[in-house]
Amino acid sequence: xxxxxxxxxxxxxxxxxxxxxxxxxxxxxxxxxxxxxxxxxxxxxxxxxxxxxxxxxxxxxxxxxxxxxxxxxxxxxxxxxxxxxxxxxxxxxxxxxxxxxxxxxxxxxxxx
Amino acid sequence: xxxxxxxxxxxxxxxxxxxxxxxxxxxxxxxxxxxxxxxxxxxxxxxxxxxxxxxxxxxxxxxxxxxxxxxxxxxxxxxxxxxxxxxxxxxxxxxxxxxxxxxxxxxxxxxxxx
Numbered sequence: 001x002x003x004x005x006x007x008x009x010x011x012x013x014x015x016x017x018x019x020x021x022x023x024x025x026x027x028x029x030x031x032x033x034x035x036x037x038x039x040x041x042x043x044x045x046x047x048x049x050x051x052x053x054x055x056x057x058x059x060x061x062x063x064x065x066x067x068x069x070x071x072x073x074x075x076x077x078x079x080x081x082x083x084x085x086x087x088x089x090x091x092x093x094x095x096x097x098x099x100x101x102x103x104x105x106x107x108x109x110x111x112x
Numbered sequence: 113x114x115x116x117x118x119x120x121x122x123x124x125x126x127x128x129x130x131x132x133x134x135x136x137x138x139x140x141x142x143x144x145x146x147x148x149x150x151x152x153x154x155x156x157x158x159x160x161x162x163x164x165x166x167x168x169x170x171x172x173x174x175x176x177x178x179x180x181x182x183x184x185x186x187x188x189x190x191x192x193x194x195x196x197x198x199x200x201x202x203x204x205x206x207x208x209x210x211x212x213x214x215x216x217x218x219x220x221x222x223x224x225x226x
Contacts, residue, residue, distance in 0.1 A: 030206055031211070092156075101146065
């Protein structure tokens with residue numbers, strides 16, 4: 001059974017650009033959550049999508065957005081990149097609710 | 113608001129030692145608690161999920177315990193090996209209306225020396 005797949009694994013962007021990250025969940029999982037991990041802030045929740053609907057949102061500016069497709073694959077978009085957006089972005093998939101969650105390998109974003 | 117704390121922040125032990133990692137949470141009304149492992153620059157690997165109705169959960173050399181009333185969980189690693197070196201994180205669901213959102217501790221960075 002394939003795990004959670006995140007693409008790309010690494011990205012280098014400059015300030016002001018925008019970026020799109022992709023997450024393919026485990027087959028059958030309908031929930032995809034996104035987290036930002038930085039050395040200073042730890043793991044912070046961005047948002048969760050379930051059956052193409054955003055179900056939860058963390059405390060991030062509107063530059064951070066996402067969507068989920070009918071096959072449960074999810075994308076996360078960050079517009080007008082700032083240096084502080086440099087981080088490891090992780091997505092997790094599950095059947096939803098309080099079920100066990102499985103994480104992908106992450107996308108390392110560097111903003112120069 | 114749920115808060116999760118992990119102690120110690122870092123731990124260095126010689127190979128073969130048994131060790132305990134601690135996790136505490138402020139709101140005892142949790143559905144479950146999950147332990148993860150993270151290698152440097154990598155994603156999170158799920159180690160154990162312990163349900164609120166369980167006291168213990170075991171997987172190989174790992175044993176997780178849960179005491180909801182005191183807001184604590186421990187991860188016991190038996191006969192540690194250099195390959196166990198990683199950061200260990202615990203996480204709980206953020207709340208009844210928070211879907212799959214997890215609240216994480218800051219993690220314990222474990223180094224097992226050969």
